[in-house]
Amino acid sequence: xxxxxxxxxxxxxxxxxxxxxxxxxxxxxxxxxxxxxxxxxxxxxxxxxxxxxxxxxxxxxxxxxxxxxxxxxxxxxxxxxxxxxxxxxxxxxxxxxxxxxxxxxxxxxxxxxxxxxxxxxxxxxxxxxxxxxxxxxxxxxxxxxxxxxxxxxxxxxxxxxxxxxxxxxxxxxxxxxxxxxxxxxxxxxxxxxxxxxxxxxxxxxxxxxxxxxxxxxxxxxxxxxxxxxxxxxxxxxxxxxxxxxxxxxxxxxxxxxxxxxxxxxxxxxxxxxxxxxxxxxxxxxxxxxxxxxxxxxxx
Amino acid sequence: xxxxxxxxxxxxxxxxxxxxxxxxxxxxxxxxxxxxxxxxxxxxxxxxxxxxxxxxxxxxxxxxxxxxxxxxxxxxxxxxxxxxxxxxxxxxxxxxxxxxxxxxxxxxxxxxxxxxxxxxxxxxxxxxxxxxxxxxxxxxxxxxxxxxxxxxxxxxxxxxxxxxxxxxxxxxxxxxxxxxxxxxxxxxxxxxxxxxxxxxxxxxxxxxxxxxxxxxxxxxxxxxxxxxxxxxxxxxxxxxxxxxxxxxxxxxxxxxxxxxxxxxxxxxxxxxxxxxxxxxxxxxxxxxxxxxxxxxxxxxxxx
Numbered sequence: 001x002x003x004x005x006x007x008x009x010x011x012x013x014x015x016x017x018x019x020x021x022x023x024x025x026x027x028x029x030x031x032x033x034x035x036x037x038x039x040x041x042x043x044x045x046x047x048x049x050x051x052x053x054x055x056x057x058x059x060x061x062x063x064x065x066x067x068x069x070x071x072x073x074x075x076x077x078x079x080x081x082x083x084x085x086x087x088x089x090x091x092x093x094x095x096x097x098x099x100x101x102x103x104x105x106x107x108x109x110x111x112x113x114x115x116x117x118x119x120x121x122x123x124x125x126x127x128x129x130x131x132x133x134x135x136x137x138x139x140x141x142x143x144x145x146x147x148x149x150x151x152x153x154x155x156x157x158x159x160x161x162x163x164x165x166x167x168x169x170x171x172x173x174x175x176x177x178x179x180x181x182x183x184x185x186x187x188x189x190x191x192x193x194x195x196x197x198x199x200x201x202x203x204x205x206x207x208x209x210x211x212x213x214x215x216x217x218x219x220x221x222x223x224x225x226x227x228x229x230x231x232x233x234x235x236x237x238x239x240x241x242x243x244x245x246x247x248x249x250x251x252x253x254x255x256x257x258x259x260x261x262x263x264x265x266x267x268x269x270x271x272x273x274x275x276x277x278x279x280x281x282x283x284x285x286x287x288x289x290x291x292x293x294x295x296x297x298x299x
Numbered sequence: 300x301x302x303x304x305x306x307x308x309x310x311x312x313x314x315x316x317x318x319x320x321x322x323x324x325x326x327x328x329x330x331x332x333x334x335x336x337x338x339x340x341x342x343x344x345x346x347x348x349x350x351x352x353x354x355x356x357x358x359x360x361x362x363x364x365x366x367x368x369x370x371x372x373x374x375x376x377x378x379x380x381x382x383x384x385x386x387x388x389x390x391x392x393x394x395x396x397x398x399x400x401x402x403x404x405x406x407x408x409x410x411x412x413x414x415x416x417x418x419x420x421x422x423x424x425x426x427x428x429x430x431x432x433x434x435x436x437x438x439x440x441x442x443x444x445x446x447x448x449x450x451x452x453x454x455x456x457x458x459x460x461x462x463x464x465x466x467x468x469x470x471x472x473x474x475x476x477x478x479x480x481x482x483x484x485x486x487x488x489x490x491x492x493x494x495x496x497x498x499x500x501x502x503x504x505x506x507x508x509x510x511x512x513x514x515x516x517x518x519x520x521x522x523x524x525x526x527x528x529x530x531x532x533x534x535x536x537x538x539x540x541x542x543x544x545x546x547x548x549x550x551x552x553x554x555x556x557x558x559x560x561x562x563x564x565x566x567x568x569x570x571x572x573x574x575x576x577x578x579x580x581x582x583x584x585x586x587x588x589x590x591x592x593x594x595x596x597x598x599x600x601x602x
Contacts (some may be wrong), residue, residue: 024565028589031563032349044567050581057558059568064391066560073567075581215393244390267560268386268393270349270436 001284002291003277005039005258007236008159008184010120012039012094012259015280015292016249016273019240019263020044020098020123020163021070025084026091032270036092037277039259043084045100045125048109050076055207060196065215065242066264067194069208072100072128077110081117094120098163100128104138104148108155115157122158124148127165127190129212139165139190142177149181159184161238164229166192166218171225172232179233187238187261188229189222215264216242223255230256230297244272246279256297347436347563348372354431355409362483363415364457365425366401373437374408379464380442380554380593383412384562386434387420395436396420397559397588399461399531410437413460413486439562440592443529443552447471451525452496453514453540454478455532459486461554465529466495474498474523478514478536482507498523515539525549534601541596551596557587564589572600 005015017039023029026041035041053073060067075083080097088095097119101107111122126139126148138144149162162178164171166189178186191212196205204210222241229237239257243249244265252260265272280292289295352371360366373383377400384395402411416422427433443465449472454462459477466475475496479485481503489509492499501509502517510517514536517523528551530540537553544551557569570584575598577585585591585599 022561022566024567028561028563028565031347052582052584053567053570056570058570059394059558059560059566061392061394064393066393068560068566068568070567073570073580073582073584079581216390264393267395267562267566268390269434270563 001281001289002293003280003284005292005296007121007161007238007258010094010159013037013092014039014277015253015257015259016277017042017096017238017259017261018266018273019261020125021068021072022263022266025080025088027084027087029266029270033273038093038273040094040096040120041088041091042096042123042261043080043088043098044074045072045098045128046074046077046080046110047072047100047102048077048106048113050074050079057205057207058211060205060211062194062196062213062215063217065213065217066267067196067206067211067213068191069206069211071208072125074100077113081113085117085119089118096121096123096161098123098125100125104151107148107152111152111156115155119158121185122152122156122160123163123187124152124160125163125190127163127167129165129167129191129193129210136165136167136190139163139174140168142173145174145177146181149178149183153182161185161187163190164188165190166221166225166241171228175229175233179235183235185236185238185258186229186233187240189218189225189241192218192221214242216244216248218242219248223251226252226257227255227299243276244268246276246283249276249280250283250295253292253296254299256299258296346376347439349436350434351432352410352435354427354429354433356429357425357427359425360413360486364413364486365415367412367414367424367427369410369412369433369435370408371410371435371437372408373435374403374405374410377403377410377438378442379403379445379468380461381438381440382461382592383410383435383437384439384559385412385420385424386436387423388433389419389423392420392423394560395562396424397439397562399554399592400438401460401463402467403464413457415457436562440588441590443468443554443593445469446527446550448526449473449524451476451518451523451528453518453528453530453532453536455514455530455536456480456484457486458530458532458536458554458556461531462529463487466492469529472497474500474525476500476502476514476517476523478502478517478532479504479508481505513539515543518543528552528596530554530596537596538601541601544596552593553596553599554592555587555594555599556592559588562588572602574598574600
């Protein structure tokens with residue numbers, strides 16, 4: 001039984017990844033998750049300079065989901081290289097670094113700084129709904145996606161994947177723009193913009209007013225968008241959005257995702273990766289699927 | 300109110316005093332970093348359990364609060380001021396509920412949590428009965444550093460809960476001041492603390508129990524002093540405690556509360572503003588679940 005998949009030239013031993021932003025740089029969760037069993041570790045967004053993130057409160061629970069407006073708090077690329085990367089390098093798992101920025105120059109600076117580091121893939125976050133400038137501003141227009149992808153692709157030494165926002169009118173156009181810009185893969189979906197009101201205090205729960213909705217509540221939307229994107233492009237897709245079981249993961253694979261990421265469900269149960277992997281293997285045994293590639297994109 | 304185990308507590312208090320006299324002493328307060336680096340608070344040798352705990356006992360102790368005893372491995376490593384995440388059985392509630400540890404019985408592997416119903420998650424917990432199981436994660440965060448010097452313990456509302464285990468664990472002289480909105484919302488009677496503290500005071504905003512007023516009124520009226528303060532409670536109270544400690548130039552260890560998601564320092568949902576740049580993030584924020592929930596008051600910005 002083979003669960004390995006390939007993202008371009010990069011081989012992953014498992015199709016399971018953590019979703020960026022929920023896993024920091026892996027150290028905190030390494031007590032509960034065998035990082036070596038993951039397809040790759042996907043880091044939290046890394047920017048050129050340290051970012052403070054948004055004021056508190058930053059999260060709110062909703063029915064089968066949660067809103068977050070962390071605002072990409074991170075210590076910056078230098079700190080990442082000095083403090084986090086050495087830990088990740090000791091692991092067998094591949095390393096995917098998520099990159100965020102407020103301007104194109106910001107993105108390019110991080111991409112260049114990482115060019116000589118042993119990083120396997122760069123995930124370009126052009127879809128964070130929680131910061132005022134940059135982020136999603138690049139990700140809601142096909143022309144912008146094409147331009148930023150082309151510019152980053154020219155500079156990048158590692159393969160790049162573009163992380164798409166679901167907060168768009170037609171996901172197929174966005175996926176095509178990323179492919180035309182030279183992306184090696186696409187990850188989707190980022191969170192959906194939402195809000196929550198405290199009726200007793202008569203104010204918004206999140207200090208940022210809006211946040212990104214994640215969790216099982218968004219799964220049907222994410223699954224449909226992955227399927228739509230799979231019909232529009234030929235590069236590999238990393239599917240995510242509310243995955244909390246082996247069945248969910250298999251649905252995404254069948255819809256056309258080469259690998260899948262788990263985020264919010266990790267907060268519900270830190271042992272979720274092991275549970276999902278076992279469930280996928282059970283499925284493969286039951287239906288005599290020898291290679292996981294045989295179910296990818298079968299719809 | 301009903302405390303079936305009071306005599307048991309008294310026996311345990313004598314036993315625990317013996318343990319803690321020989322327990323690793325924290326260095327005299329000189330700097331925040333020194334205490335952190337030299338103490339067991341950094342969590343090396345400590346592992347977090349993700350497990351199914353078994354309910355030993357649950358009871359409603361008054362109109363608002365429930366006391367929940369869990370049989371769990373967490374008891375062997377947990378310390379005063381740490382907390383546990385409890386997971387809802389209902390999968391539509393994704394986030395764990397962080398509850399602070401009230402009491403630890405290492406020998407029997409028991410942890411006591413006291414909580415009130417704040418929403419659907421805690422409402423579900425209130426229906427748990429003996430022998431039921433619940434998914435938990437813990438012990439989480441850094442507890443109170445135990446300093447062997449005259450201490451003032453100040454708890455407001457539910458903030459009194461972690462001070463119970465602290466009062467049992469602290470080796471030196473201690474004075475306890477607890478404040479509540481009213482008698483109906485009180486958790487511990489004044490006398491319950493007698494086995495562990497040298498003096499115990501209680502006050503309520505409406506005067507229905509103990510002195511009328513807040514904890515700072517009691518401290519000022521009775522001219523209570525100490526060389527170290529430990530406190531947990533609502534933000535405005537912690538601000539007043541911080542100011543009071545600064546006026547006396549003594550350290551105050553305060554425990555903060557925040558909405559949390561992962562509980563282990565990965566998601567950055569629960570942060571507080573700090574005076575110094577945090578080494579982890581290079582910004583003026585620290586994680587309440589990881590570096591906290593206990594902080595030195597002068598290090599955090601409560602405004």
